[in-house]
Every structure is written in C-alpha cells, then in structure tokens.
Amino acid sequence: MTGDGPAPKTVVIGLDGVGWSLIERLVGQGVMPRLGALIDVSTAGPMLSTLPEISPVAWTTFFTGRPPGEHGVYGFTDFEPEAYRIRYNSSLDVRVPFLWDWMGLRGERSVVLNVPMTYPARPLDGVMVSGFIALDYDRAAYPAWVADYLRRTGYRLEADFERVHHDRPAFQADLDAALAGRLALIERFWPDPWDLFALVVTDTDRLQHFFLDEFLRRGPVEGYFLDFMARVDALVGRVMDLIDRSGQPIRLFMLSDHGFAPVEREFHLNRWLADRGFQTGPGPEALALALDPTRIYLNQPTRFPGGRVGRNEAWTLAAEITAGLLMEPAVAGVSRGDEIYSGPRAHLGPDLVVHPRPGFEFKAKFTPGPLYTDSPLQGAHTREDAFFLIHGAGNRTEPAEIQSIEDFGACLFSSRGI
Numbered sequence: 001m002t003g004d005g006p007a008p009k010t011v012v013i014g015l016d017g018v019g020w021s022l023i024e025r026l027v028g029q030g031v032m033p034r035l036g037a038l039i040d041v042s043t044a045g046p047m048l049s050t051l052p053e054i055s056p057v058a059w060t061t062f063f064t065g066r067p068p069g070e071h072g073v074y075g076f077t078d079f080e081p082e083a084y085r086i087r088y089n090s091s092l093d094v095r096v097p098f099l100w101d102w103m104g105l106r107g108e109r110s111v112v113l114n115v116p117m118t119y120p121a122r123p124l125d126g127v128m129v130s131g132f133i134a135l136d137y138d139r140a141a142y143p144a145w146v147a148d149y150l151r152r153t154g155y156r157l158e159a160d161f162e163r164v165h166h167d168r169p170a171f172q173a174d175l176d177a178a179l180a181g182r183l184a185l186i187e188r189f190w191p192d193p194w195d196l197f198a199l200v201v202t203d204t205d206r207l208q209h210f211f212l213d214e215f216l217r218r219g220p221v222e223g224y225f226l227d228f229m230a231r232v233d234a235l236v237g238r239v240m241d242l243i244d245r246s247g248q249p250i251r252l253f254m255l256s257d258h259g260f261a262p263v264e265r266e267f268h269l270n271r272w273l274a275d276r277g278f279q280t281g282p283g284p285e286a287l288a289l290a291l292d293p294t295r296i297y298l299n300q301p302t303r304f305p306g307g308r309v310g311r312n313e314a315w316t317l318a319a320e321i322t323a324g325l326l327m328e329p330a331v332a333g334v335s336r337g338d339e340i341y342s343g344p345r346a347h348l349g350p351d352l353v354v355h356p357r358p359g360f361e362f363k364a365k366f367t368p369g370p371l372y373t374d375s376p377l378q379g380a381h382t383r384e385d386a387f388f389l390i391h392g393a394g395n396r397t398e399p400a401e402i403q404s405i406e407d408f409g410a411c412l413f414s415s416r417g418i
Contacts, residue, residue, distance in 0.1 A: 069349065
C-alpha cells in the first residue's frame with residue numbers, strides 16, 4: 001500500500017503487435033475513434049521493445065517489471081539444461097513473481113486474461129485464462145471452474161494458423177471468433193471483484209502476420225483488416241465505458257509488445273552458421289547454434305555438455321560471426337549478450353542477438369536449404385514502433401522519457417505501490 005491509502009484499481013489492455021505508426025494511421029482515418037479520443041487525454045507514444053522483440057520476452061518483462069536477465073525468458077523455445085535438445089518455454093520457466101503474485105501477497109485480487117507466457121495457469125488470488133501458447137482448457141484456466149466456462153462458450157484459445165494457407169475465409173472467421181471471445185471474457189469477468197484487470201488481445205498480431213502487406217498495398221484484404229481493427233477499437237471503447245461507469249479511480253495502461261513491418265524475405269540463421277562452417281546441426285560438434293528468432297549461442301562447456309568453445313576463444317568466435325553477419329542484407333546489427341543482459345539469469349541468455357532489418361523474418365530451423373527464402377507471412381516484428389499509453393497514473397510526470405518496455409513495466413509496478 002502507498003502512504004495515501006490503497007492504490008487505485010489498475011487496468012492493462014495489451015494490443016499485441018500494434019505499432020504506434022499503425023495507430024496514427026487508423027486514428028487519422030477514423031477507424032479507431034475511441035482509441036484516438038483516449039490518446040488525446042493520455043500520455044502515449046512509440047516505445048522500444050525488448051531484445052529479441054517477441055511476445056514471451058516482452059510481455060514477461062512488462063508483467064514482472066524485470067528484464068530477461070532476471071526473469072530468465074529469452075524466447076518461445078530454449079535448449080534443455082545441459083543438452084542440445086530444444087523445448088518450449090512456459091510459465092514454469094519464469095523465475096520471478098508476476099505483478100499479480102505480488103498483489104496476492106497484499107490481499108489484492110487479479111483477473112488475468114490471455115497474457116502470453118502464463119500457460120500453464122498458476123494459482124493466484126483471482127482468475128486466469130492463459131494466453132499463447134495455451135494448449136488445453138484445463139491447464140489454461142484457474143480456478144478449475146473457469147475451464148468449464150471456456151468449454152461451454154466455445155472460447156478459442158487461439159485461431160488456427162494452418163487454415164490461412166488453404167482457406168483464408170475460414171481463418172478470418174476463426175480470427176473473428178477469437179477476438180469475440182476476448183470481448184466475452186471482459187463481459188464475464190469485469191463484474192467480479194478485482195484490483196488488477198489485465199487482458200492482451202493477441203489476435204492483432206495474427207492479423208498482421210498474415211495480412212499486413214496486402215493491407216498496406218490496399219489489396220483485397222483491406223476492408224477486412226479495417227473492419228477487424230474497428231472491432232478492436234470497439235473493445236477499447238467498451239473498456240473505457242466500463243471504467244467511466246464504475247465511478248472509481250482506475251488507472252489504465254495500454255501497450256503493444258512490438259511493432260510490425262511488411263515481410264520481404266526470410267533469413268535462415270542456422271543455415272548461415274552451417275554455410276560458414278560454424279556447425280553441421282545441433283550437437284557437440286557445433287561451434288555456434290541459433291534459436292528463433294535471432295539468438296546465437298556459442299557451444300561453451302559452461303552451457304552445453306559437449307561444449308568445445310573455450311573461454312579464451314569465445315569472443316574471437318563471436319567477433320568473427322558478427323563480422324560475417326553484418327555483411328548480410330537482412331542484418332542491421334549484432335549485440336553481445338553480456339552487453340544487453342544483466343542479472344542472476346543473464347547466463348541463460350544468448351551470447352549474440354541479431355537485429356533484423358525491417359522486412360526480414362528470421363528463422364532458425366536446423367534444415368538445409370537457401371539462406372533467403374520467400375515467406376508465407378506478410379508481416380514481421382520490429383523492435384521499434386511498439387506503443388505505450390498511460391491514463392490516470394499521475395505519479396509518472398514524464399513518461400515520454402520511457403525508452404524501453406522494462407521501464408514501462410516498472411512504471412506499472414510503481415503505480416501499484418510495489
């Protein structure tokens with residue numbers, strides 16, 4: 001609690017992948033008037049995301065208020081401890097408390113809906129419906145009765161990505177149903193008692209992955225894209241109406257985890273390493289290995305059981321890889337992990353992080369093939385052009401100075417007096 005009494009209630013609405021430039025465009029076109037009106041009375045603007053600029057890293061950073069070097073999540077996947085096998089990360093890999101964990105210790109209740117990296121749902125004082133990658137109702141819901149509600153209503157944990165490649169209308173219908181489900185969660189759980197209400201709309205990310213380039217070129221999908229974003233705006237408006245009708249002081253935070261740009265080509269990072277002689281696949285014979293989307297790990301014995309890269313040669317190897325990658329059209333830059341990560345779990349992070357140029361989608365499959373390929377996607381993440389919005393959080397007088405999502409997450413914690 002703060003010295004002035006209990007902290008006001010807090011609402012967080014995430015619009016996954018919605019960039020500030022897209023918001024400006026759609027507000028200017030009159031497609032998102034409710035969000036535009038909210039921006040006029042809030043502090044809002046562009047924001048840098050994390051490295052890498054992907055959902056599990058960014059949303060975990062925001063909702064824990066801690067950087068990757070502390071919470072320990074660097075991507076959707078990771079190497080199994082002391083092995084070359086790859087596994088998916090989950091909520092069990094987050095090594096620090098989430099905001100709602102801290103609030104529960106103070107007797108405050110949370111409603112947490114569709115936040116990535118919360119699967120499987122962990123017990124909390126309140127309600128949770130896990131977000132991507134959530135695989136089944138029972139493990140995505142807490143308490144247990146919430147799973148029954150999801151089944152009964154036909155809630156979609158995620159739109160079926162495979163449909164878009166052979167039946168676009170069916171995928172669009174699935175995407176529409178997923179978005180409608182997010183709104184239904186608001187209607188169902190808003191009346192419950194809570195001190196924190198958090199919802200992430202991940203469907204905006206899917207929309208841009210599969211339709212962004214066509215939309216920007218004013219192709220046949222333009223009408224659908226605009227209609228979908230108008231429905232997202234209606235969801236924002238519904239939240240604002242509920243806040244206004246509550247008659248209570250409520251602080252609203254909004255943000256995205258990254259921006260988007262049209263895809264030009266795919267760049268395959270492990271194929272590049274193999275072509276340059278740094279590996280022949282995952283195993284002890286490799287010098288360096290990559291994981292999606294842009295992480296490179298040196299095969300050192302401190303990380304891998306068959307590590308062959310000694311401490312003295314590690315950064316010579318890193319410099320050689322960096323110099324080679326900087327010659328590639330897909331690469332804007334390369335950062336050393338020890339320069340961007342710090343904390344008790346920084347050693348779990350990559351040794352190098354590649355910065356893609358806008359328009360390039362990075363892949364890290366351990367399969368042979370060309371370095372550059374056409375992409376089935378139309379949109380790729382960008383670290384730049386994420387957005388933030390703060391409304392009703394008077395304790396932060398200069399939020400325009402926020403340079404990264406880590407600081408914005410800390411601002412959220414500060415607003416709760418934590």
